[in-house]
Structure formats: structure tokens, C-alpha cells
Amino acid sequence: MVRVSTGARIHFGFLNLSLARDRLYGGVGVALDEPRVVVAAEPATDVRCRHPAAREYAEQAVDLLGVEGVDVSVERTLPRHAGLGSGTQLALAVLRSVAAATDREADVRRLAPEMGRGGRSGVGVATFEAGGAVLDAGHPTARFTTDRPEDGSWSVPAVAARHEVPDRWRFLLVVPDADPGRNGAAEESSMRSVVERADAQTGDRIAGIVTRRLLPALAEGSAERFGGAVESVGRLNGTWYADEQGGVYRPPVGALVSSLSESPVVYGAGQSSWGPTVYGVTDADHVDEAVEAGRAALADADIEG
Known part of the structure; x- marks a missing residue:
């Protein structure tokens, strides 16, 4: 076997x-x-x-x-x-x-x-x-x-x-008890609608973030700058999807992202794909505090997870 x-x-x-x-x-x-x-x-x-x-x-x-x-x-x-x-x-x-x-x-x-x-x-x-x-x-x-x-x-x-x-980077996952993300025929239909009306300037802004912030942060090993960059990429992606998912982030992800973003040990937060999983970027020195920030985000939003 x-x-x-x-x-x-x-x-x-x-x-x-x-x-x-x-x-x-x-x-x-x-x-x-x-x-x-x-x-x-x-x-x-x-x-x-x-x-x-x-x-x-x-x-x-x-x-x-x-x-x-x-x-x-x-x-x-x-x-x-x-x-x-x-x-x-x-x-x-x-x-x-x-x-x-x-x-x-x-x-x-x-x-x-x-x-x-x-x-x-x-x-x-x-x-x-x-x-x-x-x-x-x-x-x-x-x-x-x-x-x-x-x-x-x-x-x-x-x-x-x-x-x-980098070995010392960590990724926090917060998975709320929520409906599954879009998949199958519903996902195909949503993606088609998004692509047919997507604003080109948003992609230009994302390209600038990736080349001037995200990739340099990876090359230099900065979790703080990487977290800020991927949060920006995710938020701009959300402007494309807002009509399809009910906001820049799908409910209840927005409340969780907002809460995590206020934590000094979470360097960036966002929605992974169609959600509902929320990610946070942190490092090995702040794992326990980041986990507590995730639990607090769920409690503040009155969501199990």
C-alpha cells in the first residue's frame, strides 16, 4: 500500500x-x-x-x-x-x-x-x-x-x-460555521458574470501591488509586508465579486477580516477563494496571540467556528 x-x-x-x-x-x-x-x-x-x-x-x-x-x-x-x-x-x-x-x-x-x-x-x-x-x-x-x-x-x-x-511565517485559519463557498454550476455562473463586467483598472492596481510589494516581501522574508500586500490583493479582488457574494467579502467573512485586521500580531487578513475560510498572516513569535485574535473575531461576530 x-x-x-x-x-x-x-x-x-x-x-x-x-x-x-x-x-x-x-x-x-x-x-x-x-x-x-x-x-x-x-x-x-x-x-x-x-x-x-x-x-x-x-x-x-x-x-x-x-x-x-x-x-x-x-x-x-x-x-x-x-x-x-x-x-x-x-x-x-x-x-x-x-x-x-x-x-x-x-x-x-x-x-x-x-x-x-x-x-x-x-x-x-x-x-x-x-x-x-x-x-x-x-x-x-x-x-x-x-x-x-x-x-x-x-x-x-x-x-x-x-x-x-520562510520557516518562521505562520498562517492562521479561521473557519466559521457558515454555508460552503460557491462551487459547481453556481461558481461557473458567478465567475462568468464577474469576468464580463470586471473593471480593468482594478487588475492594474493588483499588478502593481504584486510586483512592488508582494514579491519583494517574499524575496526579503518580511511577513509584515507580505500580509499587507495579500490583504490588499484580496480586498481589491472583492470589489470584482461584490455583486455576486454580497460584499467585498462574503458574509460573515467581512466581520472576521475586520476584527483580525485590528490585531497587531496579524499582519494581513482576508478571504481564501470563495470562503468561508479566513486567513491571517503572522509569525512563529506570535502564534498564541494570533489564535486568540481568531477566537475573539468569532466571538465578536457571534459566530461558531
């Missing part, structure tokens, strides 16, 4: 959602050590798996790799549609575990589109491959279509920049 383990990811936002610019999307995110997905697999004569989503991915992997069957078990998983990349991380963990269990090679970047992953943002695939903080190159805007492309008809966006995350 083989095991594959991979961490969650935070998605800070996109570089550009306007059709008026040459490239569309361009995800910005970071790999996390915890929480994790752990998948075990061993050869079998058919596909066996009790986890519904993982079974679907296992069936796809068996077809793609041309093997007889596999017995897959999910030992740890991420909350679904919480903004932590559960779908992509589970799909790729299943793919790699099936390949390893059956002595096959699996190019996850090439095969991810066949499993319906990596079509818009390349952050999840990139963090699965090699971790770190990632900026992907997005797609040529000319390829945008109002309808979702068929699985396998796209390429995962290339990695434009990747940096190792």
Missing part, C-alpha cells in the same frame, strides 16, 4: 479578471503544511473506495493510467468548498496514489485538466507539485469563452513565480 499526503492551500485572489487585458486570471496563493489530505491506495481488480468524491477521481485515474483497478481509502481530508482547495488536492492525491500503487508514471500537471482541475487557477496544481508561495501566469484572454470548456481541453497555467515560504 502507498500513501500520498498533501497540504491545503490559501488562494489570495487573481491578478486580472478583465477581458480588456491580454491575460486573464493569474492566481496568487500559498501551500500550507496543515490541514492535510492523506490518501492510501493498493492494486485491485476493480475500483473500490467508500469516499464518494475520491471514488470518482479513482475511476478517472484508472482510465487515464490504463490500469485494471485500485483500492483507495481516504485517511484525512479537507472540508469541502471551504476555500482550502479540497477538490484539487484530493483529485491529485488520488491520481498520484493510484499511479504509485500500480507502478505507473503520472504527470499531474498534464493530467489535471482531464480530471477537471486547474482550469482557471493553477495555484492548487502548483502547490501540490512543489509547495511554496505561487503566482501563476493565467491564460491568454483570447481563449476565454462564456461556456465552461470541456474537461481536458485546457492547460494548467504555468508557474510565473514561486518562492519558498
Whole structure:
């Protein structure tokens, strides 16, 4: 039996959602050590798996790799549609575990589109491959279509920049008891609406923040400046999504972000993907205080989590 383990990811936002610019999307995110997905697999004569989503991915992997069957078990998983990349991380963990269990090679970047992953943002695939903080190159805007492309008809966006995350940086996760983030047909419809009316100048501002603040902060190891930069990126992304999610941040995320932003030990806060997970950037010297700030944010908003 083989095991594959991979961490969650935070998605800070996109570089550009306007059709008026040459490239569309361009995800910005970071790999996390915890929480994790752990998948075990061993050869079998058919596909066996009790986890519904993982079974679907296992069936796809068996077809793609041309093997007889596999017995897959999910030992740890991420909350679904919480903004932590559960779908992509589970799909790729299943793919790699099936390949390893059956002595096959699996190019996850090439095969991810066949499993319906990596079509818009390349952050999840990139963090699965090699971790770190990632900026992907997005797609040529000319390829945008109002309808979702068929699985396998796209390429995962290339990695434009990747940096190792400094050892002493920490990321606080606050997961409120709230409805899941947008997914499936609802997400596709919302994204299409956002792209068709997105303001181009917002993307220009984000590009300036990424090049003049975010990437230098990563290169120089400044958690404080990195936190401020990703908070700005997320807030500007929220202006694109406001009509779709009910505000710059989806309820009740706005109250949590506002509370965390007031803490001197949280250097930046925001919503990961469609939420409801809220992230905070801190460091190893302030972990306990940051956790208390997260609990206080939930209490102030009268939200369980």
C-alpha cells in the first residue's frame, strides 16, 4: 500500500479578471503544511473506495493510467468548498496514489485538466507539485469563452513565480460555521458574470501591488509586508465579486477580516477563494496571540467556528 499526503492551500485572489487585458486570471496563493489530505491506495481488480468524491477521481485515474483497478481509502481530508482547495488536492492525491500503487508514471500537471482541475487557477496544481508561495501566469484572454470548456481541453497555467515560504511565517485559519463557498454550476455562473463586467483598472492596481510589494516581501522574508500586500490583493479582488457574494467579502467573512485586521500580531487578513475560510498572516513569535485574535473575531461576530 502507498500513501500520498498533501497540504491545503490559501488562494489570495487573481491578478486580472478583465477581458480588456491580454491575460486573464493569474492566481496568487500559498501551500500550507496543515490541514492535510492523506490518501492510501493498493492494486485491485476493480475500483473500490467508500469516499464518494475520491471514488470518482479513482475511476478517472484508472482510465487515464490504463490500469485494471485500485483500492483507495481516504485517511484525512479537507472540508469541502471551504476555500482550502479540497477538490484539487484530493483529485491529485488520488491520481498520484493510484499511479504509485500500480507502478505507473503520472504527470499531474498534464493530467489535471482531464480530471477537471486547474482550469482557471493553477495555484492548487502548483502547490501540490512543489509547495511554496505561487503566482501563476493565467491564460491568454483570447481563449476565454462564456461556456465552461470541456474537461481536458485546457492547460494548467504555468508557474510565473514561486518562492519558498520562510520557516518562521505562520498562517492562521479561521473557519466559521457558515454555508460552503460557491462551487459547481453556481461558481461557473458567478465567475462568468464577474469576468464580463470586471473593471480593468482594478487588475492594474493588483499588478502593481504584486510586483512592488508582494514579491519583494517574499524575496526579503518580511511577513509584515507580505500580509499587507495579500490583504490588499484580496480586498481589491472583492470589489470584482461584490455583486455576486454580497460584499467585498462574503458574509460573515467581512466581520472576521475586520476584527483580525485590528490585531497587531496579524499582519494581513482576508478571504481564501470563495470562503468561508479566513486567513491571517503572522509569525512563529506570535502564534498564541494570533489564535486568540481568531477566537475573539468569532466571538465578536457571534459566530461558531
